[in-house]
Amino acid sequence: MSAETNGPLGGAEQTFDAGLPQRKRVAVAWHTLFLASTIIGVIALTALLYTVINQSFGLVAVQNRIEPASLAVDGVPLAQLTQEQYVAILQANLSPGVFRRYDSEQPFTERSRENLYALVLERVVQPRYVKTWPLIAAFFDRAAIETEVARDFPGAKLVFRSWVTPDFLRSPQASAPELAGVRTAILGSLWTILITILTALPIGVGAAIYLEEYARASWATRLIRTNITNLAGVPSIIYGMLGLAIFVRGAEALTSGAAFGLADPTTANGRTILSAGLTLALLILPLLIINAQEAIRAVPRSLRQASYGLGATQWQTIWRHVLPSALPGILTGTILAISRAIGETAPLVVIGASTFIVVDPNGPFAKFTTLPIQIYQWTSRPQPQFRNLAAAAILVLLALLLTMNTSAVLLRNRYSRRA
Amino acid sequence: MFANHQPIVPATIPAPNGEYAIEAQGLSVFYGGFRAVKDIALKVRTRKITAFIGPSGCGKSTLLRAFNRMNELIPTAHAAGAVLYHGQDIYAPDVDPVEVRRRIGMVFQKANPFPKTIYENVAWGATINGYRGNMAELVEQSLRQTALWDEVKDKLQQSALALSGGQQQRLCIARAIAVKPDIILMDEPASALDPIATLKIEELMRELAQNYTIIIVTHNMQQAARASDFTAFLLMDSDRAGTLIEYGPTRQIFTRPTDQRTEDYITGRFG
Structure with a gap:
């Protein structure tokens, strides 16, 4: 072998074919591919924001009767x-x-x-928005728009308008786009999410504790775990059907509030905030359980042993050591699950969210609409002004989501620091 | 899961003045179908330091953990035979492992303080076991016994995780003695520490042996020779199950072992 050493750094060239140029080409190709995926993602996100913001602000031609x-x-x-x-x-x-x-x-x-x-x-x-132009057009096509207004809508005034205004947040839904707002939808979303969190969090964490800490390894446990994992992938509309069958129809007396004497049993139905919240809770339950299981599993065994070694019972160990250590992880998963629930539309359409209500929801037994439902309803209206409203509502939904996520992250960081 | 919480010793524990603190009789421990230790018969003397030595995988730690039913945290583990503590078999069906572990404490290989303050670390075990005395006194006393008090008295409310490795391990010992056990099991307590911290732990064990029975598992034969009064040598048999080869006063094991395998091991011929 020693006779064959003739590479620049020495070495047995007949035994190894380093092929360095070829390996480098492969590396560069993959590098480029990954960069391209990132760029595509960024472009998609930018396009989304561009569309939403472009539609949320712009010129309107206002004509008063x-x-x-x-x-x-x-x-x-x-x-x-x-x-x-x-x-x-x-x-x-x-x-x-x-x-x-x-x-x-x-x-x-x-x-x-x-x-x-x-x-x-x-x-x-009766101010009517006879025509609207998006933000970009308002900047670059102002002159053309002004001529168009003067020609087509004599008497109309051209005004620059933000579709997200305090009035937009404060007003209830209305049939005229000039007056419509998202107040009922925001309140509906908040009520629904509140019920979802209150139901799904304790049940999810409880199930995760049972599966991780108490359940013996058996085929039944394995079956349950596998099924929970699979349930996390079930399309959300299926949960809508489930919610319709169980909460809206099956438990109508409970979800309508009639059983508690809070609603008139002859007219009340189960299409309430309570049904919606419970349906979304079902939807995110598998996510919560899986995530909480992971968080609990990540708690080091040494911590449990230390606790047991001092004569702690299983419950004391779980409550005082396992759960506090797992809490930041559990909260992270909850944030993700809530973010998903707040944007869900399909299951709520199935269980019968009202698309048009002007009364604030006043409790779990109220009829409701939510932000995504409102957005969906507005985008399907023929008048172009509703598209601006939908874009504005999307901004509100994103802001709501960001607010909730931020507060949850802050909460989580507080708990992590304490540990 | 809901075993009756039956005291395994009278409410007023007689001072463990008996000659033997704990005794294994025909003890085997299984992991599933695998027998990890086999037919161990061993009497551990009160207020002495007993060391378990032997090559890796010989079942030293498994045997140690069988003395306070710690193995049961592994779902497939179970034990056969008996471990007598004050004449009571701790594996009897009416004995609660929680009660056992309060009497027979444990210190682990890697220091594992709770991610809480130093004070809480020491106080927690006593709290959950319903300690009714002055907690601050108990914490101070436990920390003094482990020679940690002077180092930490000004930062009791700081996180235990900020301590050095050696300090953490002594904190874990303080935590163990705060629940007033009879016996302290130590599973290679110094193997992750530097020589100076190791020496401190050994000195500490000497101190503690005046009041507690200590069983220590160690890889380090010098440590066993230096620090223990009695030594048990374990070895895997042909089925890979740990068996007790020789047990006696440390001096005798290290100078005049009766078994050829013990001599081979302590002279470094294998292991």
Whole structure:
């Protein structure tokens, strides 16, 4: 062998064919491939944000049925009139039937000034967005848009508008895109998630503790574990069917609140926040269990031994050592699961989320809508203005998600530090 | 799982003045179908240090853990034979392993303090076992006994994980004695420590042997020779099950072993 050493660094060239250039080419090819995947991901994300933001801000051509200026009384602008003057304007401009209907809903004498002003705007001024342009067009095509408005919508005013406004967050759903908001949807989402967390977290952690700490290794345990893993991959719409069968139909008396005397049994049905929360809880339960199992399994055995060695019972060991050590991991998984639940649409459509409600949900037995449902409903409307609303609602949903995740991460870090 | 919580000794424990603190009779330990130690008969003397030595895999640690039913944490493990503690078989069906482990404490190979404060580490075992005395006193006393008090008295509320390896191990010993056990099992307590920390642990064992019975597993024959009063030598038999080859006063085992295999091992001919 020693006679064959003729490489630049020496070595047995006949026994080893280093093939370095070839190996380097392969390495570079893979490197490029991975870089390309990352770039594609970044492009996709940017495109998403671009579309959403582009639609959430932009120009609108506003056309009023009656100009507010013409409603001014003795030179006092519309916004500063008194309650009586608003009522007079309403009476003058609405048909008697409509006027009486509003009065019977809530007598005009009992309505606040803000309420009356909003009513005047909605029913008398009736500002309509005759056409909208997205953000990019608003910047680069302003002149063309202005000519178009002057030509097609004489009398309309061109206004730059953000679709995400405090009013958008505060107003309930409405049939006119100018007035519609996401208040009911946000409240519905928060209520639903609250119920989901309250149900899924204890059950998920409990099941994980049982499977990891108590269950003996047997074929039954293995079967259960395998099935839980598989359940995590079941399409969410299936959980919707399950929720429909169990919570909406099966347990209607409970989920409608009729059993507690909180709803009229003749009209109440199970399509409530409670049903939605429980359905989403079912949906994320496998994720929570798997994740909590991993977290519990990652607790070092030495910690358990130390505890048992001092004469601790199994429960004392779990409660005082295993769970605190596993908590950061469990919380991380919960964050991910909640993020998934908050964006779920399909199962809620199946169990019958209301797409149009204007009343705030007031508890677990209320009818509800959620942000994703609202977005879905708006995107399927023909008027282009609703697309802007949907984009704005997506921004709200993303913000809500980020807020919840941030607070959960902060909470988790606090627990990790304590350990 | 819900075994009756029956005291294995009278409520007022007689001072363990008997000659033997714990005794194995025909003890075998199995992992599933595999017999890890076989037919061990061994009487451990009260308030002495007994060392288990032998090559890797000979079942020293398994035997040690059989003395406080620690093996049961491994789902497939079970024991046959008897371990008598104050005349009571700790493997009898009405004996709760939790009670056993409180009387027969354990220190592990790698220091494993709880991720809590130093104070909580020492106090926790006493708390869960319903200690009714002055906890601060107990903590101080336990830390003094392990010569740790002066080093940590100003940082009792700091995390135990900030201590050095040797300090952590002494903290684990303090934690073990805070529940007032009779016997302390030590599973290679110094194998992860540097020579100076090791020496401190050995000195500590000497101190503790005035009040406690100590059984130590060690790989280090010098340590066994230096620190123990009695030595048991174990070896795998042809079935790979650990058997007791020779047991006697340390001086005798290391100077005049009666078994050829013991002599081969301690003179370094194998293992």
